[in-house]
Amino acid sequence: xxxxxxxxxxxxxxxxxxxxxxxxxxxxxxxxxxxxxxxxxxxxxxxxxxxxxxxxxxxxxxxxx
Numbered sequence: 778x779x780x781x782x783x784x785x786x787x788x789x790x791x792x793x794x795x796x797x798x799x800x801x802x803x804x805x806x807x808x809x810x811x812x813x814x815x816x817x818x819x820x821x822x823x824x825x826x827x828x829x830x831x832x833x834x835x836x837x838x839x840x841x842x
Contacts, residue, residue: 780820791824800840807832807840
């Protein structure tokens with residue numbers, strides 16, 4: 778079962794409440810504003826700030842969305 782993309786319409790970044798983008802390759806939800814990537818484990822988004830990883834400017838440019 779794949780991550781339900783319809784969830785993206787209701788999910789928001791827990792830090793800034795902004796839009797999240799799905800990075801299919803890395804199975805992460807990305808917040809461009811905060812430069813954070815939240816993991817998706819077993820098709821469940823883990824939207825905890827302490828579980829997120831910081832993204833570099835180069836990584837952000839590679840993410841489409």
